[in-house]
Amino acid sequence: MLAQVLSAAGRSIRAVWHPLAYSARKVNALRERYRAWVGMDVREARGINLLREWLSPEQRSQFDAERYFDVIGCATRKRYRIRYGTATNIHEIDEAGCPLTGWCFVPDGYLVAGDVMLAQKIALETDELAALAVANRLPADLLRTQAMQFRWRAY
Amino acid sequence: MAVQIVMDHTGDRRDYFNTDDAQALSNAERRFKMLTDGGFTAAVRDAAGVTVTRSFDPKAEETLFFPRLVGG
Numbered sequence: 001m002l003a004q005v006l007s008a009a010g011r012s013i014r015a016v017w018h019p020l021a022y023s024a025r026k027v028n029a030l031r032e033r034y035r036a037w038v039g040m041d042v043r044e045a046r047g048i049n050l051l052r053e054w055l056s057p058e059q060r061s062q063f064d065a066e067r068y069f070d071v072i073g074c075a076t077r078k079r080y081r082i083r084y085g086t087a088t089n090i091h092e093i094d095e096a097g098c099p100l101t102g103w104c105f106v107p108d109g110y111l112v113a114g115d116v117m118l119a120q121k122i123a124l125e126t127d128e129l130a131a132l133a134v135a136n137r138l139p140a141d142l143l144r145t146q147a148m149q150f151r152w153r154a155y
Numbered sequence: 156m157a158v159q160i161v162m163d164h165t166g167d168r169r170d171y172f173n174t175d176d177a178q179a180l181s182n183a184e185r186r187f188k189m190l191t192d193g194g195f196t197a198a199v200r201d202a203a204g205v206t207v208t209r210s211f212d213p214k215a216e217e218t219l220f221f222p223r224l225v226g227g
């Protein structure tokens with residue numbers, strides 16, 4: 001009799017325990033995902049803060065409004081548009097702001113977007129030719145696709 | 156108070172130091188040399204704008220270090 005009661009009690013406890021343990025695992029997984037997401041957000045924000053500190057007032061206004069800013073190459077006086085991102089985010093543009101060529105160079109290692117954009121800005125404004133010497137040029141069809149994507153995102 | 160800012164995976168790391176303190180200046184110079192020898196570019200920002208430098212300037216108030224550039 002006692003054995004039957006204990007066995008039934010064990011089954012009841014298992015019936016309650018298993019869903020609880022499953023839920024606890026799910027909550028832990030969600031908590032880890034949230035921590036990773038929040039951590040990423042803090043890093044991104046630090047990068048953006050640093051970038052904004054080093055932008056000129058005009059570039060800062062442009063970046064705040066459009067998520068990109070323009071720089072003038074120190075050697076050629078060409079105009080480049082640096083868009084928010086960590087790769088293939090530099091377009092050489094004409095007077096009307098239309099992309100002519102895409103350039104891709106980045107600081108080595110894993111850095112957040114704000115840091116990458118700041119390094120790109122400083123490189124183009126202080127040592128443009130050295131930056132372009134290591135850069136890869138984007139194929140024209142990729143440039144067209146990117147321009148369409150950026151226009152699409154703007155709306 | 157001067158600052159050396161080093162870009163890293165957390166966004167950046169900042170080392171503040173007193174330019175009137177000889178020991179702090181010496182540490183800052185050692186950091187500068189270690190980073191630039193390791194391929195980092197040093198950029199100094201002042202009222203005149205941003206300049207890239209290859210030698211330690213004890214009067215620089217704000218120096219930013221970023222890793223060498225590579226084709227993306």
